[in-house]
Amino acid sequence: MKQSPHRRFNPLNGKWILVSPHRSQRPWLGQAEAVSVPETVAHDPDCYLCAGNERANGTINPEYSGVYVFENDFAALLPEGNAAAAENERLFRSESASGTCRVICFSPDHGKSLAQLECDEIAAIVDVWAEQTEALAQNHAWVQVFENKGSVMGCSNPHPHGQVWATRHVPDEIATEADNQVAYFKAHGAPLLLDLVSQEKYKKERVVVDTEYWMAIVPWWASWPFELLLLPKFAVSSLQQLERAQRNDLAVALQEITIRYDNLFQCSFPYSMGWHGAPFDGGDYPGVQLHAHFYPPLLRSASVRKFMVGFEMLAEAQRDLTPEQAAAALRQTSQVHFLAGDQ
Amino acid sequence: MKQSPHRRFNPLNGKWILVSPHRSQRPWLGQAEAVSVPETVAHDPDCYLCAGNERANGTINPEYSGVYVFENDFAALLPEGNAAAAENERLFRSESASGTCRVICFSPDHGKSLAQLECDEIAAIVDVWAEQTEALAQNHAWVQVFENKGSVMGCSNPHPHGQVWATRHVPDEIATEADNQVAYFKAHGAPLLLDLVSQEKYKKERVVVDTEYWMAIVPWWASWPFELLLLPKFAVSSLQQLERAQRNDLAVALQEITIRYDNLFQCSFPYSMGWHGAPFDGGDYPGVQLHAHFYPPLLRSASVRKFMVGFEMLAEAQRDLTPEQAAAALRQTSQVHFLAGDQ
Ligand SMILES: O=P(O)(O)O[C@H]1O[C@H](CO)[C@@H](O)[C@H](O)[C@H]1O
Ligand SMILES: O=P(O)(O)O[C@H]1O[C@H](CO)[C@@H](O)[C@H](O)[C@H]1O
Numbered sequence: 291m292k293q294s295p296h297r298r299f300n301p302l303n304g305k306w307i308l309v310s311p312h313r314s315q316r317p318w319l320g321q322a323e324a325v326s327v328p329e330t331v332a333h334d335p336d337c338y339l340c341a342g343n344e345r346a347n348g349t350i351n352p353e354y355s356g357v358y359v360f361e362n363d364f365a366a367l368l369p370e371g372n373a374a375a376a377e378n379e380r381l382f383r384s385e386s387a388s389g390t391c392r393v394i395c396f397s398p399d400h401g402k403s404l405a406q407l408e409c410d411e412i413a414a415i416v417d418v419w420a421e422q423t424e425a426l427a428q429n430h431a432w433v434q435v436f437e438n439k440g441s442v443m444g445c446s447n448p449h450p451h452g453q454v455w456a457t458r459h460v461p462d463e464i465a466t467e468a469d470n471q472v473a474y475f476k477a478h479g480a481p482l483l484l485d486l487v488s489q490e491k492y493k494k495e496r497v498v499v500d501t502e503y504w505m506a507i508v509p510w511w512a513s514w515p516f517e518l519l520l521l522p523k524f525a526v527s528s529l530q531q532l533e534r535a536q537r538n539d540l541a542v543a544l545q546e547i548t549i550r551y552d553n554l555f556q557c558s559f560p561y562s563m564g565w566h567g568a569p570f571d572g573g574d575y576p577g578v579q580l581h582a583h584f585y586p587p588l589l590r591s592a593s594v595r596k597f598m599v600g601f602e603m604l605a606e607a608q609r610d611l612t613p614e615q616a617a618a619a620l621r622q623t624s625q626v627h628f629l630a631g632d633q
Numbered sequence: 634m635k636q637s638p639h640r641r642f643n644p645l646n647g648k649w650i651l652v653s654p655h656r657s658q659r660p661w662l663g664q665a666e667a668v669s670v671p672e673t674v675a676h677d678p679d680c681y682l683c684a685g686n687e688r689a690n691g692t693i694n695p696e697y698s699g700v701y702v703f704e705n706d707f708a709a710l711l712p713e714g715n716a717a718a719a720e721n722e723r724l725f726r727s728e729s730a731s732g733t734c735r736v737i738c739f740s741p742d743h744g745k746s747l748a749q750l751e752c753d754e755i756a757a758i759v760d761v762w763a764e765q766t767e768a769l770a771q772n773h774a775w776v777q778v779f780e781n782k783g784s785v786m787g788c789s790n791p792h793p794h795g796q797v798w799a800t801r802h803v804p805d806e807i808a809t810e811a812d813n814q815v816a817y818f819k820a821h822g823a824p825l826l827l828d829l830v831s832q833e834k835y836k837k838e839r840v841v842v843d844t845e846y847w848m849a850i851v852p853w854w855a856s857w858p859f860e861l862l863l864l865p866k867f868a869v870s871s872l873q874q875l876e877r878a879q880r881n882d883l884a885v886a887l888q889e890i891t892i893r894y895d896n897l898f899q900c901s902f903p904y905s906m907g908w909h910g911a912p913f914d915g916g917d918y919p920g921v922q923l924h925a926h927f928y929p930p931l932l933r934s935a936s937v938r939k940f941m942v943g944f945e946m947l948a949e950a951q952r953d954l955t956p957e958q959a960a961a962a963l964r965q966t967s968q969v970h971f972l973a974g975d976q
Contacts, residue, residue, distance in 0.1 A: 295729075296729055299726035301724060310710065313707055316707035319681075320784055321789075324664075366656050367653065368655070379832075382641075382832075384640060386637070386640075387638045387640045436947055437943070438940075446662040446664075457651075457948075463947060489724055599787040599788075600781040600787070601709070601907075603926075604909070608709055
């Protein structure tokens with residue numbers, strides 16, 4: 291059955307995905323992406339994120355070691371004082387938006403993405419994600435921790451870095467996922483994403499990474515070809531609640547995910563990834579679980595991507611290979627980075 | 634107020650958009666897109682859409698003149714016989730999906746996009762859109778007419794063409810827009826999109842094209858930088874209901890939109906566009922209006938695009954210039970195509 295076109299339902303955001311497995315045979319005559327090659331230098335004098343270099347606004351980065359956080363020089367959100375007033379005409383509704391945007395340099399080493407860092411270095415990033423979330427959650431309703439990786443994902447600098455955007459409102463997708471998880475919890479008495487972990491553990495076909503505390507699956511409802519959902523195997527609603535052993539093991543899972551990604555098409559695998567969980571607006575969110583989404587655009591090789599355009603923008607998401615095929619391909623990759631010997 | 638960060642609400646799909654006008658000053662150091670230059674040859678021997686040429690599956694195109702429609706050789710949807718069975722576990726829901734995918738060549742002239750065709754040639758395309766919708770609506774719940782233009786929008790061939798994907802189910806976005814329009818109609822006794830036309834006519838600041846029967850605006854809630862919403866000024870729920878004068882005038886509006894787009898950054902302006910309206914599943918859809926969306930990716934020049942990644946994928950859509958600024962920029966373009974003198 292899985293080779294015929296069908297639709298699958300995403301219970302987290304309530305959307306359907308059209309799956310057309312037979313379509314992966316179509317020849318690709320469209321745009322080829324520039325292959326994202328891992329950086330090789332440890333320090334680039336022209337990089338505005340490297341230690342000691344000057345940023346666009348004239349600030350000089352300190353000679354940092356480890357993880358380095360600074361306020362985004364071109365923040366999409368500004369502190370409260372600048373907020374616009376709300377308008378409330380029937381067809382023209384708006385409300386003010388304010389918040390804080392920061393950049394998180396993962397390492398002073400310009401050439402090392404998550405896939406090439408050691409587990410203790412990744413655990414230090416997890417700690418900063420947790421610290422930033424804890425600090426910003428004091429006066430923001432949501433703290434979005436994320437990473438855009440690769441020029442095809444709009445990332446303007448290959449230096450390994452992520453971002454955190456904290457907002458005084460709860461953004462749409464966060465609210466929708468929370469609503470659906472709360473409704474599931476009320477209906478079934480267990481968190482949706484913990485039920486999913488036990489089902490996937492039993493079914494096996496979509497599991498890619500399985501560590502002591504974490505599991506990464508290609509979800510049943512994945513829209514992006516090699517999309518992953520990274521799930522804790524225990525009850526937890528946000529990053530700052532993670533304990534030491536869970537953080538260290540998360541570093542192991544993140545390393546395995548990013549190494550398998552890089553190995554799939556032997557490139558520095560592009561993606562947007564980020565963390566979801568319970569909002570910090572003081573609401574009650576029973577059954578809402580912490581989790582990370584990985585949304586990678588590549589489809590068939592380091593230079594052929596999936597375009598979410600046309601039908602996908604106007605009607606509904608569509609994918610060409612099944613989530614089970616994607617999971618099998620990722621499981622077949624080596625757990626040793628393809629460049630490991632060269633380093 | 635409009636220069637401070639704020640959120641705006643989209644009453645068609647119920648989503649919010651984060652607007653960060655001050656952010657348009659940020660320098661762009663990321664990926665540059667290949668500039669899409671209009672094609673100059675009328676016939677390309679290597680183009681699988683040109684008249685008389687061979688397609689990937691070995692079929693030879695007829696020596697067509699005018700508009701030419703054929704079944705998509707790599708259809709994402711197949712006829713009913715191939716449909717997969719539904720699965721209905723709690724976390725693993727699926728249903729069968731079947732349908733018809735066709736390609737619509739706009740003109741035998743390889744070098745002429747909508748912006749460079751005459752009004753009577755565009756009116757002939759409108760007629761084919763209407764005919765295809767009418768025919769496919771007999772046994773499909775939805776008929777999605779759309780065009781992906783430009784390699785940056787995943788279009789694999791510059792030959793001017795669109796597509797039609799007809800589905801036996803009503804896709805998510807169509808169902809959501811229909812629900813919201815029906816709810817508005819029940820609450821306020823008038824179609825949402827006709828109310829919008831009269832408000833925008835009065836406010837003027839977001840109007841880009843205004844013909845006898847049609848109006849194109851940058852909607853208050855636009856997510857893409859130069860997004861347009863093309864609205865009929867009269868009650869109509871689908872393409873096949875359009876009368877001759879309304880079709881001819883639609884050709885005028887489409888020509889003006891696409892010429893202004895090309896002139897904005899002096900390139901063959903990429904976009905995905907498509908038509909929405911009332912579904913054909915036999916339901917009652919009072920107040921649901923026909924309309925077209927144009928979703929173009931370019932932000933600041935022919936080579937700098939907006940990336941909907943990271944925060945946008947994980948939290949909510951974000952834009953850097955206001956819809957009012959975008960409308961003003963489009964109004965300032967010439968109504969004569971920048972290449973008109975050369976032809
Ligand atoms: O059918 P095409 O033009 O080969 O393909 C293009 O349009 C389709 C419909 O919007 C998308 O699913 C594809 O990702 C895109 O590359
Ligand atoms: O902040 P950056 O890395 O310059 O910009 C990138 O990430 C942002 C947040 O996802 C997006 O809004 C931008 O479109 C993207 O280019």
